[in-house]
Amino acid sequence: MTITLSNDEQSPHILVLGMGGTIAGLAPSPESNPLFYQAGQVNVGDLLTNIEKALPEGLKIVSRQVANINSSNLSEALLTQLGDLVRSSLANTALIGIVVTHGTDTIEETSLFLHATCGKYAGKLSKRIVLTGAMLPSNAPGADGPSNLINAIRWVSKPVDQCPGGVFAVFAGNVCMARDLAKRHSSELNAPLRDSPCSPLDSISQSWLDGVKAIQAVPGDDLPIPREQAWPWVEILTSHVGARSETIQNCLSPGVEGLVISGTGQGGFSNVWKEPLDKAIADGIALVRSTRAGAGIVRPDLPEKDTVGCMASGSLSAPKARIALQLAINAAKEKVVNTKNLQWQDFFVMQTLQTKSSS
Numbered sequence: 001m002t003i004t005l006s007n008d009e010q011s012p013h014i015l016v017l018g019m020g021g022t023i024a025g026l027a028p029s030p031e032s033n034p035l036f037y038q039a040g041q042v043n044v045g046d047l048l049t050n051i052e053k054a055l056p057e058g059l060k061i062v063s064r065q066v067a068n069i070n071s072s073n074l075s076e077a078l079l080t081q082l083g084d085l086v087r088s089s090l091a092n093t094a095l096i097g098i099v100v101t102h103g104t105d106t107i108e109e110t111s112l113f114l115h116a117t118c119g120k121y122a123g124k125l126s127k128r129i130v131l132t133g134a135m136l137p138s139n140a141p142g143a144d145g146p147s148n149l150i151n152a153i154r155w156v157s158k159p160v161d162q163c164p165g166g167v168f169a170v171f172a173g174n175v176c177m178a179r180d181l182a183k184r185h186s187s188e189l190n191a192p193l194r195d196s197p198c199s200p201l202d203s204i205s206q207s208w209l210d211g212v213k214a215i216q217a218v219p220g221d222d223l224p225i226p227r228e229q230a231w232p233w234v235e236i237l238t239s240h241v242g243a244r245s246e247t248i249q250n251c252l253s254p255g256v257e258g259l260v261i262s263g264t265g266q267g268g269f270s271n272v273w274k275e276p277l278d279k280a281i282a283d284g285i286a287l288v289r290s291t292r293a294g295a296g297i298v299r300p301d302l303p304e305k306d307t308v309g310c311m312a313s314g315s316l317s318a319p320k321a322r323i324a325l326q327l328a329i330n331a332a333k334e335k336v337v338n339t340k341n342l343q344w345q346d347f348f349v350m351q352t353l354q355t356k357s358s359s
């Protein structure tokens, strides 16, 4: 992707990319019913104008609207556009770092995507990409968006000796690695990171920082960003009481390349799925087991021996495992340089190796 730089982007600046979400949301009756609102109504430029006075003097901020949507409508094509823009912007020597404002409903998927496709590059350049959003719409009393955005901009501009480059997320006065983000509450202000390893922004914990450095030091390369139409079709299936064997065949339409099982407990599933899933693997469908438990890790060959070829998700939730699997299948197809005979499983392992911080 070639981008033309405006004059603003030729001197040191922070780039803020707007994706929409509740941070850009408006409620018709904010005082009486703040949780009844429409996401993605306010432009990112206006969000910045509202906090201008609280930002450090002399800091130049450039904004771009990539989308203005409710993140439940996020498409893979938009992820491609966002990833391309992030990578090409990182290459600009005048760029200090990037903030992405995003809806919280699917922010964990975008976070994992940016971590897996841009995290190593950002680390090498000692630049930070910081995702943020809000749980209350922009016109609600006590809206959390402005403080989250101010904190995200401050975190991006922190000197590199205080925190390495990479992909992070900032919410409710805390920072976490973006790949650890996981919305685990429907309405609390800290919902996106309440169960993730994180640190208060005003007193960075040394153990958290050591964890960040350890993750950034895991060898490996960023995975390629799939082209807009090239994202592999991967579905998520939740195992539940009364599971039916036909469900597997029903979801394997022609064109489906992978399945992520949101399994019970340690990533288990009903016996009635065993035979159709083994057949799917034999037919070339990529299979990953994760857990619907909401926390903890899924290990290979637990609670039972895996069928050869099936992978365990580590600490990736089902939606994150799905993005990782899509990137892995795409990387295997693209035969990325230096990786000659690698299969999707090898790329998947590279991703799950970086999951240790949440285990």
Ligand code: ASP
Pocket: 020, 021, 022, 023, 039, 069, 070, 071, 072, 102, 103, 104, 105, 106, 133, 134, 135
């Ligand atoms: N539905 C909103 C979105 O994800 C929720 C939020 O931003 O908190 O866009």
